[in-house]
Amino acid sequence: MKMGSINSFKDQLLSLAKKLLPYVIYSLLPIALLRLYFNPLAFLPSAETELPHSSLITVASYSSYSSPPPSAEKERTFETPCDYFSGKWIPDKIGPLYNGTTCGTIKEGQNCISHGRLDMGYLYWRWKPSECNLPRFEPETFIQLLQNKHLAFVGDSMARNQLESLLCMLATASTPNLIYRNGEDNKFRRWHFPSHNISVSVYWSPFLVEGIEKSNTGPNHNELYLDQIDEKWAKDLDRMDLIVLSTGHWFLHPAVYFEGGSVFGCHYCPGLNHTEIGFYDVLRKALRTTLNSIIERRGGKGSGLDVIVTTFSPAHFEGEWDKAGACPKTKPYRNGEKELEGMDAEMREIEIEQVEAAKKNAIAKRFGGLRLEALDVTKLALLRPDGHPGPYMHPFPFANGVQERVQNDCVHWCLPGPIDTWNEIFLEKIKKWKGQLMSEE
Incomplete structure (x- = not known):
């Protein structure tokens, strides 16, 4: 060719x-x-050649504080946690989930509506975090998440205040039965929700550690044993699944402090010849003892336990609390109008600090199944001078005209009222924990 x-x-x-x-x-x-x-x-590509050996560990081998599986870690890097501490109060037309006449668990002194408070504006505000939204409380969701569990509120009267708020909100979906009461003013109580087998308890322990409260017949000061947890509630630790701790205000009272069986100082105790010590370090020691005792008793057992520390809730007395001090404001502070400073800031900082230290302690001891977190409500509480009972801690205080001296409560919160927001954030934390657990399974 x-x-x-x-x-x-x-x-x-x-x-x-x-x-x-x-x-x-x-x-x-x-x-x-x-x-x-x-x-x-x-x-x-072949899984055997591409996956690192460590990723072949089973999910069951990861504890609450271990590094999450690679896939879960990848998902979490895109999560943006909500900072509930930063935000502002905004008007809300819907109002609270319950009212003071439909809930039978409210302490009389916080039932502002039944005691004759007429200005209802304090009920129509919602907390708006700066970078996210806070959903309204869903009682059905809370009840489902706590099924077959024991929730315990431990601490001072703020713990009781938050507990009663929660019970009122939950009662709109399921009626609790009071099954136990004991102590002066029923300071130890327990309710049961038969629909989901949930127990909710309150334990009076204003210092969390062992303490002897002053009385009318004894010394005019409290006694605190800062290296001993209060067994009145700690003896039931093995039966608790979720604990909410609340303390702070009682550390402002005169007290003598013990450690190792000996007095090492006091706060405002003239005539006793003890070294004067500020209450900040005492609060720090009490929280450290409490959280470390929980870790030691429950951390190594493998059974799950969640611990929440509700941060300090500021008072709003204008004037001295024991000299006709009052809280007459009827609206929240505007954002920037009131700054967190002084004692309120210091108390909050100590509580946050001790929660973080306890987390590190639990990790160092490789104690799984134990979660600790702060419920940071100090700033949002600071901005609500209008939400306290004030003179309505007593029924119809002005029925006979304006009195020259009327005792006011500017520490606790009306129910319903701003403290309901504490439990909205509480629910969001429980939902977050549930989501993390599911992502690890």
């Missing part, structure tokens, strides 16, 4: 190939798609 003929033949073949190429590709594409559909892993 001549050279010209060969070149002509090659040109014809090349032209034919160019014409047939699209048809070949179109015919192979469906075959490839079918293979991908029925065997998707065939196109991926």
